[in-house]
Amino acid sequence: MTTPCARPLAWAEFVEYWLERPAPERLDAIEEHLLACDACAAQLQEVAQLADGVRAVARAGRLALVVPAAFLARAQQDGLRTRVYSIGPGERVHCTAGPDDDLVVVKLRADLGRATRVDLVSQFEGQPSARLADVPVDAMLGEVLLTERIDTLRARGREVLSVRLLAVEPDGTERTLGEYTLAHTPWSG
Amino acid sequence: MLDTTEDDATLARRVAGAPPGGDADAERELYRRLAPRVRLYGLRHLRDAQAAADLAQDVLLLTFESLRAGKVREPERLASFVLGTCRRLVADQRRTTRRRQGLLDRYAADLAPARHPGPQHAVDTERLADCLNRLPERDRAVVVLSFYAELDAGRIGGELGMAPGTVRVARHRVLARLRDCMNGIPA
Numbered sequence: 001m002t003t004p005c006a007r008p009l010a011w012a013e014f015v016e017y018w019l020e021r022p023a024p025e026r027l028d029a030i031e032e033h034l035l036a037c038d039a040c041a042a043q044l045q046e047v048a049q050l051a052d053g054v055r056a057v058a059r060a061g062r063l064a065l066v067v068p069a070a071f072l073a074r075a076q077q078d079g080l081r082t083r084v085y086s087i088g089p090g091e092r093v094h095c096t097a098g099p100d101d102d103l104v105v106v107k108l109r110a111d112l113g114r115a116t117r118v119d120l121v122s123q124f125e126g127q128p129s130a131r132l133a134d135v136p137v138d139a140m141l142g143e144v145l146l147t148e149r150i151d152t153l154r155a156r157g158r159e160v161l162s163v164r165l166l167a168v169e170p171d172g173t174e175r176t177l178g179e180y181t182l183a184h185t186p187w188s189g
Numbered sequence: 190m191l192d193t194t195e196d197d198a199t200l201a202r203r204v205a206g207a208p209p210g211g212d213a214d215a216e217r218e219l220y221r222r223l224a225p226r227v228r229l230y231g232l233r234h235l236r237d238a239q240a241a242a243d244l245a246q247d248v249l250l251l252t253f254e255s256l257r258a259g260k261v262r263e264p265e266r267l268a269s270f271v272l273g274t275c276r277r278l279v280a281d282q283r284r285t286t287r288r289r290q291g292l293l294d295r296y297a298a299d300l301a302p303a304r305h306p307g308p309q310h311a312v313d314t315e316r317l318a319d320c321l322n323r324l325p326e327r328d329r330a331v332v333v334l335s336f337y338a339e340l341d342a343g344r345i346g347g348e349l350g351m352a353p354g355t356v357r358v359a360r361h362r363v364l365a366r367l368r369d370c371m372n373g374i375p376a
Contacts, residue, residue: 011361011364011365012357012358012361014361015360015361015364016357016361017233018233019335019336019341019360020341020342028272031230031272031275032268032269032272033268034226034229034230035223035226035227035230035268035271035272035275036197036226036267036268038222038226041225041226041229044229044233045225045229046368047364048229048232048233049311049312050312050317050336050364050367050368050371051336052311052312053311053312053314053317054317054321054332054333054336054337054367055336055337056314056317057314057317057318057321058333058337059337060314060318062314062318062322063318063321063322063329063333064322065322065326066326066330067330067333068330068333068334068338068348068349069348070334070338070340070344070348071330071333071334071337071338073338074337074338074339132326133325133326134325134326134327135326135327136326136327136330136348136349138348139350149318149322
C-alpha cells in the first residue's frame with residue numbers, strides 16, 4: 001500500500017513536468033520529490049499512461065471528427081498511410097477507405113480569415129444533423145480537417161454526408177462559409 | 190527482517206552498513222521502490238520504454254555500488270544522489286544515441302529492418318478513444334497536439350488561437366477529465 005504524500009504535487013505540475021521543462025528552480029525540487037515519493041510517482045505514471053494511450057489512439061486512426069492540421073502533419077511524419085481529400089465550397093467528392101489506410105482525412109477549404117468561431121454541421125442522408133461548436137481551423141491555409149475512426153469508416157456502406165461550415169459571430173449571427181458533399185462508398189479494390 | 194514502513198534513508202543506511210550482500214531484504218525493498226521511479230524519470234527524458242528500463246538498471250547498479258562503498262554520504266538525501274546519477278547517465282545515453290544515429294544514417298541501407306513488437310499500453314485504448322471522442326473539439330485538439338503532435342503550449346496556442354497560459358490550464362483540466370472518464374467517474 002502506497003504511503004500518502006504529506007506535500008503532494010498538484011496535478012497541473014505533473015502534466016506540465018511531463019510535457020515541458022519546468023522553471024529551473026522548480027525542476028530540481030520536482031524531480032527529487034518524484035524519486036522519493038511513491039504516491040506522486042504513481043500520479044505521474046497516470047499521466048504517462050494517458051499520454052501513451054492518446055498516442056496509440058491517434059496512430060490507430062481512432063480519432064473522430066475535426067482534427068488540427070498539426071495532427072495530420074505528425075501522422076504523415078510517423079508514416080501512417082493517409083488518404084487525403086480536398087474539397088471546396090459547393091463541391092462533391094467521392095471518397096472511400098482502403099484496406100491499407102491508417103487514416104482518411106477530408107480537407108474542407110473555406111475563406112476562414114474573418115471567422116472568430118467556426119461550427120461544423122454534418123448530416124447523413126435521412127438522419128438528424130449534428131453540430132460541432134468551435135472546431136479547430138487552419139485559418140492561414142483556409143481548411144478544416146475532418147476525419148472519422150478508420151474502423152467505423154470501413155464498416156460504412158454507400159452513404160452521403162452533407163457538411164456545412166458556419167462562421168458564428170459574437171452576437172450569435174451565423175454566416176455559411178461553405179457547403180460540401182462527401183459521397184462515401186466501400187472500398188472496391 | 191524487513192519492515193516495509195522504513196523510509197528510504199533507513200533502508201539506505203542498512204545497505205551501507207551491512208557487509209556486501211549482507212542485507213538482502215533492505216536491498217530488495219529499496220530496489221523495489223526506486224526502480225519504477227527511475228524508470229519514470231527515464232521515460233520522461235528519453236521517451237522510450239526500453240531506454241528507460243536500461244537507465245533504471247544502470248542507475249540502480251551504480252547507486253547500490255555507491256551505498257556499499259560508503260560513497261552516499263547523506264542517506265537522507267538518497268533521492269538527490271539518485272537524481273544526479275540519472276542526469277549523468279541520461280546525458281551519456283544521449284551522446285551514445287547521437288553516435289549510433291550517425292552510424293545508422295551512414296549504413297542504414299545495408300541493414301535488414303528489425304522487427305519490434307508493438308508497444309504494450311497500460312490503458313484500455315478502446316475506452317480511451319471513446320473518452321477522447323466525447324471531449325469538446327478544442328479540448329481534444331489541445332490533448333492531441335500536446336501528446337501526439339508534441340507541440341509546446343506556444344505552438345498549440347498559435348494553432349488554436351489561444352494564449353499559451355490558457356493552453357496549459359486547458360490541458361491539465363482536460364487530462365484530469367480523461368483520467369476520471371477512464372476511472373468511471375462521471376463528468
